[in-house]
Structures are given as structure tokens and as C-alpha cells.
Amino acid sequence: MKQYITGLESPSSMKRTLIAEIGTNEAILTVCGWVQDIRILKNLSFLVLRDESGVCQVTVKNLEKPFDVASLNRESVILVDGMLVPQSQSKTGKEILASRITLLNAAKVPLPLAPFDKVQADLDTRLNNRFLDLRNPRISSIFRLKSSILWGIRNFLMQNGFVEVQTPKIVASATEGGANLFNVKYFEDEAYLSQSPQLYKEILISAGVGRVFEVGPAFRAEKHNTVIHLNEFTSVDIEMAFADAEDAMRMLEGVVDSAIQNILEANRKELEILGIDLKRQPLPYPRVEFSECLKILGDAGIKHDPEEDLTPEDLRVIAGRYSGFYFITKWPASVRPFYTMPDHENPEFTNSFDLQYQEKEITSGAQRVHDPAMLRSRFASKGLNPEDFDFYLKAFEYGMPPHSGWGLGLERLAMILLGLKNIRECAIFPRDRTRLKP
């Protein structure tokens, strides 16, 4: 009674019906998917069959023996030929009376992770068995949403005249210092994995691209062990010519709003599965100067060195004043990279900004230094050797426009919009301090 695969019986997608489309087609149909649940009664058995579009119930009359249901394991892949039951009593709303069931591939028992168990597995167990974890729509919804977030971002940038580029991820020098880079062998040379496309974006501004963006991986060799850091993350980077920090901030809030708008329109189902109540936040997002943050901290009785970066504790206090997204602007030069433009009036501050969501930093951006002489002195003040950046500096010597830009952590944005507590949830195969597989 068991029917094994020969490999030659692979179903054609031409005659396969997606579960979501059941009821719109003929009454005799073929569905394929994973066995999510098995309930065996005396005279009949029920299967819950799942494909990428949804679930339906498959009813098997045991006496007719279209298949030995008892031999089936959860999460095995089957093909079901059968008839649509017109008025189904199933809670899935869709029911097929099986005339034939073909086992396409069996799942071993026990499952290392049961995606539909009543007990929730730990994140570590889930990530070790990500292919099973992702079979649960609660998990796969995260990545459908992330995909839509990125589409909303791309759509907005394309509409605003940006060109998408791909810059190298194997690079010869650091963008902001040397400590946090992964080494790679590049034939006879020493190379690194790129921590940011910053230098290339700026060179492209000199190249006359005008508005440029990139979505790509960024690598940070920091041994951080937190719920908001990955060693490989997706960076959305833009750079705009003839633009100041305010222009870049406007583009940034536009991008975020477009991402939210897009998932509200396109992903009602996924938002519902995850129980997310997401709302657009009116533009513009509040702008708060760094010096104002120090006052807020002062009011809370926290003394803060004006040359020092804000700590997570500081940001929690500041976040008490703002709900949702807000910008912190005019950061001190001491905590910003060499390419950040100093403020004309107060050169110890910069024309820079971070986009925050409560206490979490999502984006860092600024107007950039476009004058090569100023850039050289900034290298010196950061203790960097200009010779390491010769290919970069060269682009500034022959007509570099004033320009601004930012880099946004896609997983950070996703975790915030989706209300997830650990950034690893937002990376489909995350790389963290110890995780190199799968």
C-alpha cells in the first residue's frame, strides 16, 4: 500500500493547484505539499496539507485505502489527487477527498524541530534547523515582509532618481579604521571584507552619478554578542550630490515611510499572522540636536561628556521623550568618522544624524567632506594614514560635488517594524559571533 517515489513521478506545476486557489478551479484536482498534521479515526483519516500558499484538509476514507495513512510522517511531501468537497466542515475551509496519495519524499522521525508543535523551540534550535523553522508561516512571513520592506525602499529611491549599483565586497582598506575587518587572502595580497560601501559611493558622486544607492552585505568583525548586532548584515546605502544633511534626512524618512506603506498595502496577511499593528508615522520625523539630548540627560540627572557617544542607557532616557522614529542631529566630530562634514558654526560638531526608533539606532548619515584638504586633515585627526586611501582621495581632487548620504541596517529596520526582539530573527541565515552554519 505504501507508494514510494521513483523520481519520475514529479508533478508538473501545470496541473498542480495551489491550495490558495482551491475552489476557483475544477472539482477534480491535484495538490502538493507537506503533511502538517495527521488524525486517524476508525473509518476515516484527516491530513492537514500545507503548501506555500496555505493549508487545506485532505480526507481519506480508510476502507477505500487510497493510501496507508498510518505510514505517513509529519512534514513528508506528498501529492494528492482528489475531489473538492463542496461544503467542507473543515476549519481550514478547504477539503479534498483523496482518491490517490503519492509519497514524493518521506520526512524522518523524529523531527529535530517540529515547526507546528505546541511547544516553542529556542531560537538556537530553530536557527540550527532553519529549513524546518521557515515552514511555519509565522517565520516565513518575516521574510516576505522583509522582501516587501526592501521593495518599498527601492521603489521610493528609483522614483527619486537614484541609480542602484554594486560595489566590491572584497576591498584593500578599511573605511573607518582597521580593527573590525575580516581578513581574506586575495591571491598574493591581503584583503578584507567590506564593512561599508562608503568610499565607493562617494567616488561615484565624483563620477557624476548624482544619486546612487546600494543594497548589499556589510561585514563587521566585532565580537559583539547582542540582540541588535550581526557580523554580516544588509546595508542600504545612499549618496546624493549637491545635497546637505537635511536633504538626506528627508530622503531617509521618505524611504522608511515608503517601506511601511508598502507592507501595509501588500502584506496584510503576513501582518495578521504575526499580529503586528503597524501605523505610518507622520512626516517629518522629529529632529533633536545632540546638545538637546545632553539637556534631556541633564534634566534626568545624568552628566554626560559632550565629546562622548550616547550609551544605550542614555538613549533609553532620551527615548522616553519620543515615541517612534526621530533623528538625533549635530553629533560631535569626535564620535563620527573622518568623512563627516563639520558644522560651519561649531566645527566641533558635525552635519550628521542618526535615525532612532526609541532607543535603537537604525541609520547613520551625514553631509560628507568634499574638500580634499579638509579630508586630509581629518585623516590626521583620526590617526589614519591617507596613503591607505589614495584611490579614494584621488576622486576628490578633480571636481567632487558637496554630497550627503546614509547607511541603513535592513535587519534593524525590519526588527523594529515587525516588533521582533532579536535581530537574528530577521536574517534568514544569520552570521553572529559563533554561528557560521547553516
Place this chain on the structure above:
RNA sequence: GCCCCGAUAGUGUAGCGGCCUAUCAUACGGGCCUGUCGAGCCCGUGACAUGGGUUCAAAUCCCGUUCGGGGCGCCA
């Protein structure tokens, strides 16, 4: 790099010196059940991360190792 915490069946947990022949749920195997849908009921299988030590006695206390969780620093 620093600091805290943890590791018990496939999964998730209780136990924290003798009452442990280790709890419960879920999963898994068997049986019953004319439509189930977190199915139900009965029976059963299955675990103390690892190496040392303390003790009459260790899942339980101590040390090392490995693995995991969280925080800080750094950042997106």
C-alpha cells in the same frame, strides 16, 4: 575585549545533596474511537553536556572544557 547567567528525553521544562528507579507537556510507538481539526481516552519508549574533584551519598556542591543565553564596549 570585559561582566553576569545557563546546559535534564526529538522539542520545551520541573527538580537544586539522600524522598530521583528524575516531573510535566508535546512529539514518537501500540490500542480504542463513524468528521476530526490544539481531536479525545488507555498503555508504552525516551534525558541529567563533558572531564576531574568534594562527600558515606551528586542531576543537585567545587574546578576545567565545550556549547548556549544576556549585558557592556563598538556600531547599522
